[in-house]
Amino acid sequence: MRHLLHMASYSSQTNMHARNLAIVWAPNLLRSKDIEATGFNGTAAFMEVRVQSIVVEFILTHVEQLFGDAPLRSTSCLGTRGGTHT
Numbered sequence: 001m002r003h004l005l006h007m008a009s010y011s012s013q014t015n016m017h018a019r020n021l022a023i024v025w026a027p028n029l030l031r032s033k034d035i036e037a038t039g040f041n042g043t044a045a046f047m048e049v050r051v052q053s054i055v056v057e058f059i060l061t062h063v064e065q066l067f068g069d070a071p072l073r074s075t076s077c078l079g080t081r082g083g084t085h086t
Contacts, residue, residue, distance in 0.1 A: 005063050022057035023049075029056055 004021050011017035016024075030052040059066060 001059055001063050001067065005060055008060065018057050018060040019053075022053040022060060026052035026056040 004025060005018075007014075007016060008018045008021055011020075027049055032048050032052065
């Protein structure tokens with residue numbers, strides 16, 4: 001989220017402000033098994049992605065309040081393979 005927030009800081013040059021970043025990244029960050037399993041299309045899929053993008057935009061606009069000074073990633077996770085520590 002902090003990386004996306006950093007990218008949003010360049011929105012005057014890229015036009016990728018928090019809302020646009022949320023629209024692009026939400027389907028990947030908040031994957032919906034419902035959409036994948038049932039093959040939603042049309043209005044239902046649009047509404048699902050809309051909710052996802054609203055959530056991601058909210059998170060992006062409140063990163064500091066939600067995460068504070070929490071580290072982005074523990075250095076102990078750098079040596080992981082397949083989700084388990086080596």
